[in-house]
Amino acid sequence: MSSPTQSEASNPIQAFFEHYGLFDYNPARETMAQFWELCDLYNWDGESDERKEALAEIRGAIAQQFNAFYGSDAESLNGWHSLYQALQIADIPDTVQGCKDMIETIHVNICDLVDHKEDVPKKHRTEAELAEYSRRTGKIYPRENAYAGGLLRFLLRQITGEYHGRRRDGGGRKGRQGSKRHRRGQH
Numbered sequence: 001m002s003s004p005t006q007s008e009a010s011n012p013i014q015a016f017f018e019h020y021g022l023f024d025y026n027p028a029r030e031t032m033a034q035f036w037e038l039c040d041l042y043n044w045d046g047e048s049d050e051r052k053e054a055l056a057e058i059r060g061a062i063a064q065q066f067n068a069f070y071g072s073d074a075e076s077l078n079g080w081h082s083l084y085q086a087l088q089i090a091d092i093p094d095t096v097q098g099c100k101d102m103i104e105t106i107h108v109n110i111c112d113l114v115d116h117k118e119d120v121p122k123k124h125r126t127e128a129e130l131a132e133y134s135r136r137t138g139k140i141y142p143r144e145n146a147y148a149g150g151l152l153r154f155l156l157r158q159i160t161g162e163y164h165g166r167r168r169d170g171g172g173r174k175g176r177q178g179s180k181r182h183r184r185g186q187h
Contacts, residue, residue, distance in 0.1 A: 012064035013114070016057055030115050031062060032139045059141060063152055065114050072150035074100070079151055086113070088120045103154045110155055111139035131159045 017025035023038050035058050044051035070086070071079030080099035084092040087108065093099045107130040112121035124130035134140050143156045 010068075012061035012068070013058070016061040030111070031058065032111050032137065036138060062111060062114050062141065066110065066152050067150065069114065070151050072152070074150045074154065076151075083151055086120070087123065100154060106155075107157060108155065109134055109137075109139050110141040110152065113155070127157045130157055134159045 011027070013031055014025060014027060017023055017034070017038070020038055020042070023034075023041055025034060035055070038054070039051055042050065044054070070083045073079055075096055077094075077096050077099070080096060081092055084099065084102075087106065089102075089106070093102055107124040107127050108121050109124075109130060115121070122133075124133060140159050141156070143153075
């Protein structure tokens with residue numbers, strides 16, 4: 001296996017877009033908005049294998065970028081503090097367990113968190129509000145993504161399917177899984 005290029009190592013999202021020479025990627029713009037433009041440029045409809053594959057790849061790149069920014073070790077207090085500082089959270093817990101407990105009350109879109117390098121992404125009041133926003137904008141990050149480990153998995157919320165709230169045992173969310181078919185802006 002070849003080693004990653006400089007672009008792939010430093011910015012997985014940029015590396016994704018570089019594979020599509022007809023598209024002019026702008027790192028200052030939102031990733032998913034540009035992804036939907038890429039789909040239009042290449043005439044990929046919601047059922048095309050090309051679109052499904054590209055969607056999986058951009059989601060992987062988003063996770064890799066998140067891990068590059070904040071780390072992938074859920075037991076790293078420094079990683080948690082970096083994440084909370086990016087969210088401009090006051091009174092950051094001083095233990096890993098405290099950070100894990102507090103994150104349950106924070107509802108932020110993962111795509112926005114990665115895209116907002118200088119400013120703070122919107123924090124939604126409830127999981128249901130985040131779900132509606134994520135579906136409306138097409139900024140959905142799947143819980144089953146292979147890169148959704150470490151810190152990232154603590155930000156995953158129920159976005160598709162029927163919302164029933166959180167389980168007290170800390171396990172997965174209740175509810176039926178939504179449709180696997182993704183159309184622009186809806187899941």
